Amino acid sequence: MEDQYQKPVLGQARKRRGNETQTFAYEEKSIYAGMGNGKHYYIQTHGCQGNEADSEKLKGLLESVGYVETMDEEIADLVIINTCAIREHAEAKVFGEIGRFKKRRRENKDFILAIGGCMSQEEVVVERLLKTYRHVDIIFGTHNLHRLLEFIHVVMVEKRRVVEVLSVEGDIVENVPTARDSRFKAWVNIMYGCDEFCTYCIVPYTRGKERSRRPHHILEEIHNLANQGYQEVTLLGQNVNSYGLDLDDGSYGFAELLEAIQHISIPRVRFTTSHPKDFSDKLIEVLSRKGNLMPYIHLPVQSGSNVILERMNRKYTQEEYRLLVQKIRNAIPDVSITTDIIVGFPGETEEDFENTLNLVEQCGFEGAYTFIFSPRAGTPAAKYPDTLSMAEKKRRLLTLNQLVNEGFAKGNQRFLGETVEVLIEGPSKTDPNTWSGYTPHNKLVHVKNGESYIGKRVFVKINVAKTWSLEGEICG
Numbered sequence: 455m456e457d458q459y460q461k462p463v464l465g466q467a468r469k470r471r472g473n474e475t476q477t478f479a480y481e482e483k484s485i486y487a488g489m490g491n492g493k494h495y496y497i498q499t500h501g502c503q504g505n506e507a508d509s510e511k512l513k514g515l516l517e518s519v520g521y522v523e524t525m526d527e528e529i530a531d532l533v534i535i536n537t538c539a540i541r542e543h544a545e546a547k548v549f550g551e552i553g554r555f556k557k558r559r560r561e562n563k564d565f566i567l568a569i570g571g572c573m574s575q576e577e578v579v580v581e582r583l584l585k586t587y588r589h590v591d592i593i594f595g596t597h598n599l600h601r602l603l604e605f606i607h608v609v610m611v612e613k614r615r616v617v618e619v620l621s622v623e624g625d626i627v628e629n630v631p632t633a634r635d636s637r638f639k640a641w642v643n644i645m646y647g648c649d650e651f652c653t654y655c656i657v658p659y660t661r662g663k664e665r666s667r668r669p670h671h672i673l674e675e676i677h678n679l680a681n682q683g684y685q686e687v688t689l690l691g692q693n694v695n696s697y698g699l700d701l702d703d704g705s706y707g708f709a710e711l712l713e714a715i716q717h718i719s720i721p722r723v724r725f726t727t728s729h730p731k732d733f734s735d736k737l738i739e740v741l742s743r744k745g746n747l748m749p750y751i752h753l754p755v756q757s758g759s760n761v762i763l764e765r766m767n768r769k770y771t772q773e774e775y776r777l778l779v780q781k782i783r784n785a786i787p788d789v790s791i792t793t794d795i796i797v798g799f800p801g802e803t804e805e806d807f808e809n810t811l812n813l814v815e816q817c818g819f820e821g822a823y824t825f826i827f828s829p830r831a832g833t834p835a836a837k838y839p840d841t842l843s844m845a846e847k848k849r850r851l852l853t854l855n856q857l858v859n860e861g862f863a864k865g866n867q868r869f870l871g872e873t874v875e876v877l878i879e880g881p882s883k884t885d886p887n888t889w890s891g892y893t894p895h896n897k898l899v900h901v902k903n904g905e906s907y908i909g910k911r912v913f914v915k916i917n918v919a920k921t922w923s924l925e926g927e928i929c930g
């Protein structure tokens with residue numbers, strides 16, 4: 455059986471080939487029609503928005519053959535765990551989840567458990583799954599998720615386990631059926647993969663070479679979403695600023711794409727993530743024209759120390775980053791900027807850390823995702839000598855978070871007394887009598903009596919500003 459397995463090979467995943475990416479249209483196969491009739495599926499999604507978008511494709515595929523989604527895993531005939539490999543903690547959580555289904559698999563021979571996503575792309579993970587998690591039926595990766603129905607069919611008909619993880623990125627497959635979670639907010643992939651190779655990061659290995667979708671496919675998708683009444687799209691890529699560099703002569707980039715999207719009648723456009731090194735003046739100029747482009751930019755800095763930035767292979771200095779923030783603020787004075795920061799990177803001294811604190815204080819971030827460095831097998835930084843104690847790393851994280859929270863609160867306070875537009879999403883997570891949504895600046899707002907406005911943009915007068923959220927009254 456082992457010889458039928460296609461396992462990931464890290465040495466292959468690391469390579470970048472010059473071959474041009476081909477684009478294909480997904481074709482439905484009649485042999486799978488009705489395969490899921492009367493059956494339920496349950497998908498658990500870990501990790502970034504890229505994985506959420508992938509899960510919507512997995513759902514679309516399953517629903518195209520009759521499967522129905524359930525939130526109750528107890529009645530599911532098929533469970534898919536779409537995994538994330540970014541930090542050790544994320545992986546540990548997934549192994550725990552996989553273990554939970556052991557009993558279920560033993561008791562019900564027809565139950566199918568599938569593991570997909572970034573963890574499947576890791577050699578060490580697949581070996582561990584094959585050795586100690588023998589109840590997993592399907593292991594597939596990020597490059598072949600459009601083949602999910604084939605994998606399920608093999609398990610059902612041939613009663614054998616399927617392991618198919620490609621280490622070389624595939625082509626772009628358009629028109630994969632998609633079941634979106636929201637009727638008013640949509641993810642739109644503009645590119646796949648990452649070529650940055652930041653020394654701590656596993657993504658270039660799990661997602662492969664950077665591949666941009668053709669502009670007309672992206673624009674058509676957004677046009678269709680606008681026609682269906684969608685209010686907001688978020689353009690996805692690991693580094694959206696390098697969009698298009700792999701297409702033709704590379705002259706149609708992210709700025710050009712946004713310019714075209716500005717003309718589509720979709721009310722709100724967001725994007726994530728921007729790498730500072732590729733943030734062009736043209737892009738700033740296009741963003742400053744606003745229209746449907748939201749005044750919110752997530753701009754991961756990772757560290758405020760040049761020594762660490764260099765060791766991370768981020769390709770900019772802290773001075774260049776500050777200058778970029780200044781340029782963006784000059785062009786878009788009301789912009790809200792958030793960031794990502796890693797503390798405890800190997801060799802980070804107290805002085806390096808203080809440089810990060812200084813940068814955070816001076817750049818005026820209105821939020822940040824902060825992490826303790828987590829070594830990922832196969833990445834260069836995993837081999838860097840790391841002598842700092844975990845207690846000290848935690849102390850740095852706590853100190854940093856206090857500063858970040860101050861920025862978060864300040865960012866909210868500037869809207870006190872203002873009237874802002876909010877796209878109401880649904881009941882608040884903590885109080886079912888309260889309704890929540892986000893402003894153009896990506897501020898979370900809670901209102902009363904929001905029920906009839908779900909999926910709509912309303913004006914809200916803000917009368918309370920807390921650290922994490924705003925409260926107000928709908929006024930139109």
Ligand code: SAH
Pocket residue numbers: 540541654655656657691692693727728729754756794795796825826827828829830
């Ligand atoms: N492509 C995005 C980020 C994707 S990962 C970008 O470059 O901005 C999201 C965040 O996870 C990163 O910005 C980084 O701060 C963090 N991260 C990535 N690898 C990590 C690791 N090995 N340990 C700790 N944090 C990590």
Ligand code: SF4
Pocket residue numbers: 648649650651652655656657658692693729
């Ligand atoms: Fe990882 Fe860097 Fe690529 Fe972001 S840009 S996904 S941090 S390698």
Ligand code: F3S
Pocket residue numbers: 500501502503504505537538539540571572656657660661
């Ligand atoms: Fe995680 Fe893969 Fe996204 S590692 S953060 S799911 S690209």
